[in-house]
Amino acid sequence: MSARVAIIGGGIAGLTAAYLLRRRYEITLFEKSHRLGGNAFTYDTRDGHSPDIAVAAFGKAGYPLFYRLLDELRIGTAMCPSSYMSFHDLDTRNGLYITPGIRGLMAQGFSLLNPAHLKSFSRLFQGLKEAQRRRAAGTFDGKTLAEALEGIPQISGETRIIFLCALCLLSSMDAQDILASPAWFFFEKLAVHHDVMSPRSIYSVRCVEGERVVTSKPWRSLAAIAFDCVPQSAPSCATTEVSLSSWKMDQRRASMKLFLPATPTRR
Numbered sequence: 001m002s003a004r005v006a007i008i009g010g011g012i013a014g015l016t017a018a019y020l021l022r023r024r025y026e027i028t029l030f031e032k033s034h035r036l037g038g039n040a041f042t043y044d045t046r047d048g049h050s051p052d053i054a055v056a057a058f059g060k061a062g063y064p065l066f067y068r069l070l071d072e073l074r075i076g077t078a079m080c081p082s083s084y085m086s087f088h089d090l091d092t093r094n095g096l097y098i099t100p101g102i103r104g105l106m107a108q109g110f111s112l113l114n115p116a117h118l119k120s121f122s123r124l125f126q127g128l129k130e131a132q133r134r135r136a137a138g139t140f141d142g143k144t145l146a147e148a149l150e151g152i153p154q155i156s157g158e159t160r161i162i163f164l165c166a167l168c169l170l171s172s173m174d175a176q177d178i179l180a181s182p183a184w185f186f187f188e189k190l191a192v193h194h195d196v197m198s199p200r201s202i203y204s205v206r207c208v209e210g211e212r213v214v215t216s217k218p219w220r221s222l223a224a225i226a227f228d229c230v231p232q233s234a235p236s237c238a239t240t241e242v243s244l245s246s247w248k249m250d251q252r253r254a255s256m257k258l259f260l261p262a263t264p265t266r267r
Helices: 012-021 064-072 102-107 115-136 145-149 158-171 175-179 183-192 217-227
Strands: 004-008 026-030 077-079 085-088 095-098 206-208 242-245 256-259
Touching (some): 085 158, 095 158, 115 158, 145 175, 145 183, 158 175, 158 183
Parallel strands (some): 004 256
Antiparallel strands (some): 085 095
């Protein structure tokens, strides 16, 4: 009899683990909510629309294994230069709209090319370069991100908003939690995923073909393959290969337990 493995969490990490281990082990995946996908999911609006909520921005240089997984699942990707990130102030109704395509530039009145906005991007890249120099020197040890940014004047004002919004997207965290977190973690993350917050993101960050974002399609495909069905809720789907259960409903013993995602540790 094959070993029994319990996987805690039905997000991208848990679904990928179930997908990769399903041929060798008897797997039970535990998910506390009524759906799979974690931070990537399809949201059903009251007026009948079902937009996909993207989990993050994935650059090909920083996430080679993710793109290999997409290839294995036969999910095509394409460049999405017409839309990247935009910021809108609900009070002033002003904003910065990073839509470099012709239609996007025309819709925003070419404000992206405003010298002040271009200066903000230049300051961002200068600040990131200085931050990586300080990270390598150990300057950020024991500091929160908020404390670290106090010593990097280039990342302030509008540049700071761009920087924090990008980290919110990359980490699925809100700005206050990011600022209170260890500075080394985020700058090491950016050192690895160096193509996301750089000019290369225009061609390196890609979308699922036919979509504007990296949608929930990969996670639905993982669920369909791992479970031989598309499970809609925690207790409703079970097969001979992988079973999906609520942790409170099923406390069966397993040879191994995988808690995903794991708490990040420093390399």
